[in-house]
Amino acid sequence: xxxxxxxxGIYLLDKPSYICPIKSDLSRSTRWEVEQRWxxxxxxxxxEEVGDVTLRKVIPPAMKFPLLNQLLAEAKLDxxxxxxxxxxxxxLPDNFLDRxxxxxxxxxxxxxxxxxxxxxxxxxxxxxxxxxxxFVEQLDGLLAxxxxxxxxxxxxxxxxxxxxxxFPFDEASPMGWGYDFVWPRIMxxxxxxxxxxxxxxxxxxxxxxxxxxQHEKARAEMKQFLAQRPHLTPDEAFFIVESYAx
Amino acid sequence: MGISSPSLSAILCTFNRAELLxxxxxxxxxxxxxxxxxxLIVIDDGSSDDTRKVVQSYERRLPLRYAYQANAxxxxxxxxxxxxxxxxxxxxxxxxxxxxxxxxxxxxxxxAQYPEDHFAVLGHVALDQALSRKPVLHYxxxxxCYLFCYSNLKHGDVRDYPYFWGGCCSCKRKLLIDYGVFNxxxxxxxxxxxxxxRLSKNKLKVVYNAQAVSTMVRDIPFDAFxxxxxxxxxxxxxxxxxxxxxxxxxxxxxxxAEEEWQRIEPVYEAVIRSARELDRxxxxxxxxGLELDDVTLDLLHRAYRNAFRACKLRGIYNRRRxxxxxxxxxxxxxxxx
Numbered sequence: 001x002x003x004x005x006x007x008x009g010i011y012l013l014d015k016p017s018y019i020c021p022i023k024s025d026l027s028r029s030t031r032w033e034v035e036q037r038w039x040x041x042x043x044x045x046x047x048e049e050v051g052d053v054t055l056r057k058v059i060p061p062a063m064k065f066p067l068l069n070q071l072l073a074e075a076k077l078d079x080x081x082x083x084x085x086x087x088x089x090x091x092l093p094d095n096f097l098d099r100x101x102x103x104x105x106x107x108x109x110x111x112x113x114x115x116x117x118x119x120x121x122x123x124x125x126x127x128x129x130x131x132x133x134x135f136v137e138q139l140d141g142l143l144a145x146x147x148x149x150x151x152x153x154x155x156x157x158x159x160x161x162x163x164x165x166x167f168p169f170d171e172a173s174p175m176g177w178g179y180d181f182v183w184p185r186i187m188x189x190x191x192x193x194x195x196x197x198x199x200x201x202x203x204x205x206x207x208x209x210x211x212x213x214q215h216e217k218a219r220a221e222m223k224q225f226l227a228q229r230p231h232l233t234p235d236e237a238f239f240i241v242e243s244y245a246x
Numbered sequence: 247m248g249i250s251s252p253s254l255s256a257i258l259c260t261f262n263r264a265e266l267l268x269x270x271x272x273x274x275x276x277x278x279x280x281x282x283x284x285x286l287i288v289i290d291d292g293s294s295d296d297t298r299k300v301v302q303s304y305e306r307r308l309p310l311r312y313a314y315q316a317n318a319x320x321x322x323x324x325x326x327x328x329x330x331x332x333x334x335x336x337x338x339x340x341x342x343x344x345x346x347x348x349x350x351x352x353x354x355x356x357x358a359q360y361p362e363d364h365f366a367v368l369g370h371v372a373l374d375q376a377l378s379r380k381p382v383l384h385y386x387x388x389x390x391c392y393l394f395c396y397s398n399l400k401h402g403d404v405r406d407y408p409y410f411w412g413g414c415c416s417c418k419r420k421l422l423i424d425y426g427v428f429n430x431x432x433x434x435x436x437x438x439x440x441x442x443x444r445l446s447k448n449k450l451k452v453v454y455n456a457q458a459v460s461t462m463v464r465d466i467p468f469d470a471f472x473x474x475x476x477x478x479x480x481x482x483x484x485x486x487x488x489x490x491x492x493x494x495x496x497x498x499x500x501x502x503a504e505e506e507w508q509r510i511e512p513v514y515e516a517v518i519r520s521a522r523e524l525d526r527x528x529x530x531x532x533x534x535g536l537e538l539d540d541v542t543l544d545l546l547h548r549a550y551r552n553a554f555r556a557c558k559l560r561g562i563y564n565r566r567r568x569x570x571x572x573x574x575x576x577x578x579x580x581x582x583x
């Protein structure tokens with residue numbers, strides 16, 4: 001286990017996505033040994049460019065986090081220092097992986113995500129205070145911040161020391177709603193740090209989070225999930241413990 | 247946020263005002279509210295002067311936390327402060343204001359009367375007595391209402407979003423966490439009203455407390471005031487483009503602005519020069535202990551009015567031209583591809 005990263009994700013086959021540039025960008029790391037494992041969700045053919053990193057095609061309906069659990073179960077996690085979970089609808093900045101992991105390592109974030117660019121969905125706009133919160137929007141002037149919140153998508157990383165705490169994902173909420181308020185409780189109790197990297201923001205502006213179009217269902221699912229688990233409230237979670245600037 | 251959290255987080259964003267900052271911090275030491283009930287968050291927005299040193303020298307005297315960021319503008323700095331704060335109530339302070347001794351206590355008192363999340367509190371900013379003799383500041387605060395204007399407010403009034411004035415307002419943290427924070431596109435000006443406009447969709451109301459007093463102590467000479475208004479005009483343009491609502495178009499003074507600028511642009515320099523000269527003479531008279539007669543005052547105020555309007559329009563059209571240029575460059579770039 002040294003300087004290796006496992007990238008896991010689900011991409012949509014029947015809708016437009018950025019899977020090809022994402023795969024290509026993530027393979028360009030000069031400092032990390034990268035292994036990508038993706039599942040194509042849908043009925044259309046798997047694009048040739050991602051054939052080598054697509055383990056299989058799954059016909060919908062299927063839920064994101066149980067599929068990710070399958071990918072996790074099939075991988076030898078002890079080979080990797082990090083796992084990065086990635087969606088297919090984001091645009092990464094240049095040299096993302098090396099810059100992002102440099103920062104995550106420097107600040108010792110066991111759970112982390114890049115900030116979202118200002119032109120991503122829902123800047124300053126909030127759906128019931130939960131999904132796509134402006135808290136994850138890039139804070140200009142900062143390189144990174146230690147937080148009590150890392151969102152369930154579109155992209156987040158887990159360091160090896162938190163694998164047992166975060167994996168496998170809790171399938172009681174198969175779309176992940178509510179994880180991001182349970183995770184900080186787990187991380188605080190374990191004495192581990194989590195944070196957001198502002199220096200390498202990603203653009204999330206292709207598809208809105210599922211929370212928007214399945215709002216009522218997602219909300220109910222999250223409420224039920226959180227009711228049975230120790231968690232932070234949004235007011236507690238959207239907090240910067242420490243901020244880092246150049 | 248927690249059992250041990252203070253009642254109020256005062257958020258002070260500052261940029262290269264180390265000399266004034268110690269006065270502001272001294273005024274916070276003098277608060278009647280017990281120190282265990284508040285925290286002070288100082289966001290240093292990329293200062294290159296002694297700001298950090300000044301703040302550090304107060305660490306034993308105030309319950310403060312200092313955070314530095316590369317210069318990013320007021321909206322970003324305030325968001326940084328919001329997310330670092332721990333109290334249920336947030337009070338935004340300006341770095342050129344001195345807090346009256348009961349400022350924090352009065353804000354808390356009004357929030358106790360209006361505990362629902364959608365009520366914010368507006369305090370009263372007074373102009374320092376020495377500064378109030380400066381003709382330009384007197385005009386800006388008492389007549390033109392460019393900085394703050396309390397002449398149509400009385401203690402206890404409950405008003406709408408245009409009264410959410412950044413450097414003297416407090417609100418519940420939950421309101422911002424649930425419904426939105428400052429838009430970082432605003433580096434100076436309009437960041438407060440634009441946020442309040444969005445919060446008004448969730449019932450924001452602003453309660454005026456005339457006893458929550460702070461005092462502005464920084465002189466703004468005529469030319470600096472003109473530069474400030476140009477930047478304000480730029481922000482008003484951005485605000486108007488974000489929200490097509492006619493109410494916003496009116497507030498941002500965009501209605502008829504184009505025709506007005508076409509009239510003013512050819513004489514812009516002359517308008518500013520003339521006002522600057524009158525301002526110089528007025529200041530000279532005051533320094534000599536002479537009174538300004540009614541005719542001079544009338545002339546001066548008309549000159550200020552025209553110059554300040556011209557500056558705002560210049561800001562609006564600076565920004566508009568910049569945007570058009572970017573659009574054109576974009577098309578050109580696209581065509582090359």
